[in-house]
Amino acid sequence: MxxxxxxxxxxxLYSAILIKRSLPKAEVTVYEKENKLGKKLYATGNGHCNVLNSSLSASDYNDPAFMAKAIRAYPASTLMDTLRSWGVALKEDEELVYPLSYSAESYVHYLLTYAESLGVRFVSPIKITDYQHTQEGYFLWGEQDKVGPFDVFIVACGGKSAPRLGSDGSFVPALEKHGYHIVSFQPGLTPLKLKEDVHLLVGARHHALVKAYRESKLIHQEEGEVLYKKDGISGIAIFNIESALYNVPHVVSPYLEVDLFPEYAEEMLIKQLEAAKTKNPSCYLSSLLSEPFVHVLERNMPKANSQEIAHHLKHLVYHVTGTYGFEDSQVSLGGVAVEVVTDHLESRHEKGLYFTGEILxxxxxxxxxxxxxxxxxxxLVNENLMTDFGRKAKFI
Ligand SMILES: Cc1cc2nc3c(=O)[nH]c(=O)nc-3n(C[C@H](O)[C@H](O)[C@H](O)COP(=O)(O)OP(=O)(O)OC[C@H]3O[C@@H](n4cnc5c(N)ncnc54)[C@H](O)[C@@H]3O)c2cc1C
Incomplete structure (x- = not known):
């Protein structure tokens, strides 16, 4: 095969390893347009690669109904066991799972050498621009040549996020040409642009509770570090809020309410400000806030009392004008509509063609x-191939 x-x-990479482990006689070839294999993986988790989440839940995805079924088949514990069965040692930081090396570089190196030792063949750089489905099987078209035939074709080309790391949507026109319904791509997990002028806060970080509203309705809330940019706001809490807001089509006038002191009730914060003011009246704001915030408060609210300052810091309101682009995004929303694939991610109209990862x-x-x-x-794909090719499914 x-x-x-x-x-x-x-x-x-995951598909190649799973298939060679369960169907060792299969000839598996991976075609990649970048010189560097696994290029995006190197950048994941700030170079540490947050490889799994140990409390996977369908509600953490844009399509909970679809994911509920998938997670029932492969819960987080099975995903962890799968990586361990390949010899990958893992460490957990609460629900975040990392390779024990805590190094994305080592993780990619391990996966690539393991895949090669199993007999996976890598061909790069080659950009695949189209394919042909004939009675003989699938042929893939590079810019000059075609390769094939193949019994099975797995499309694992990613979405459109972070194109500098490889996934640039270059195979999407071919999928459209072959009649696949593509839900339009949008940047996900990306900073938000704000109407308010925040350029004086650029680089400032603060722990915060962020609530996102659309037409006065609370859509999502997250607590975590926020980071100010010249015309917007970033950080993991903001990434998740962005994905929650823009997963809903036709976002109308979203706004954020940012509480910079979620651990303090407003009364407590007033007391804290008053206590610092008595000790050091000329510089009391610095007891609570980093200098960019102090500077902005002194500039914008020079005569404010402790009550007004506490209220302001717990209710900063920012109007969202848009998102940063694909270049800054960690995932894309959109891609091949899940309605066109089976539960095992096989195309409903082309037998032997599968989709994995972010292209869906x-x-x-x-x-x-x-x-x-x-x-x-x-x-999911490997399970189907094993069944199709006469092996009893054994997942790990
Ligand atoms: C900076 C950053 C940090 C992230 N950190 C995390 C994290 O810590 N944890 C987490 O869970 N997720 C993280 N993500 C998201 C995660 O990396 C992606 O969701 C995941 O890599 C998607 O895997 P994939 O195989 O679908 O696509 P990709 O990993 O994008 O791989 C697709 C591959 O296909 C190749 N390709 C595309 N088109 C063609 C073509 N026409 N011909 C040939 N080859 C082609 C691309 O070059 C690429 O190598 C992060 C993303 C980014 C950008």
Whole structure:
């Protein structure tokens, strides 16, 4: 059996390893347009690779109904066991799971050498621009040549997020040409642009509770570090809020309410400000806030008393004008509509063609949910191939 995988990203590598482990005689070739295999994986989790989330739940994804079924088949414990069965040692930081090396570079190196030792063949750089489905099987078209035929074709080309790391949507026109319904792509897990002028706060970080509203209705709330940019706001809490807001079509006038002191009730914060003011009246704001915030408060609210300042710091309101683009996003919303695939991610109209990872319209929050999906989707495909090719399904 000959299998072609388009893309040496997370889900392509996972698929290749799973297939060679369960069907050792299969000839598995991975085609990748970048020189560097697994390029995006190196950048994940700030270089540490948050490889899984140990409390996977369907509600952490844009399509909970679809994910509920998938997670029932492959819960987080099975995903962890799968990686361990390949020799990957893991460490847990609450629900965030990392390779024990805490190094994305080592993790990619381990996966690539393991795949090669199993007999996976990598061909790069080659950009696949189209394919042909004939009676002989699938042929893949590079810019000059075609390769094939293959019995199985796995499309693992990613979405459109962070194109500098490989996934740029270059295979999407081919999928559209072959009649696949593509839900339009949008940047997910990306900073938000704000109407208010925040440029004086650029670089300032603060722990905060952020609530997102649309037409006065609370859509989502997150607590975590926020980071100010010249015309917007970033940080994991903001990434998740962005994905929650923009997963709903036709977002109308969203706004954020940011509480910089969620651990303090307003009364407590007033007391804290008053106590610092008695001790050091000329500089009391610095007892609570980093200098960019102090500077902005002194500039914008020079005569404010402690009550007004406390209220302001617990109710900063920002109007969202849009999101940063794909370049700054960690995942894309949109992609191949899940309605066109079976529960095992096989195309409903082309037997032997599968989709894994971010090219499908599945996106999760920050916290290992997207790499969990990359592995889970590869497991679903592998299970089907094993059944199709006469082996009793054995997942790990
Ligand atoms: C900076 C950053 C940090 C992240 N951190 C985390 C994290 O810690 N945890 C987490 O769960 N998720 C994280 N993510 C998200 C996660 O990396 C992705 O969701 C995941 O890599 C998607 O896997 P994939 O296999 O679908 O696609 P990708 O990993 O994007 O791989 C697709 C591959 O296909 C190749 N390709 C595309 N088109 C073609 C073509 N036409 N011909 C040939 N090859 C092609 C690409 O070059 C690429 O190598 C992060 C994302 C970014 C950008």
């Amino acid at each position: 000959k299998i072609a995988i388009l893309g040496a990203g997370a889900s392509g 319209n599945i996106a999760g929050f920050c916290g290992g949910f997207n790499l969990s999906w990359a592995l889970l989707s590869a497991l």
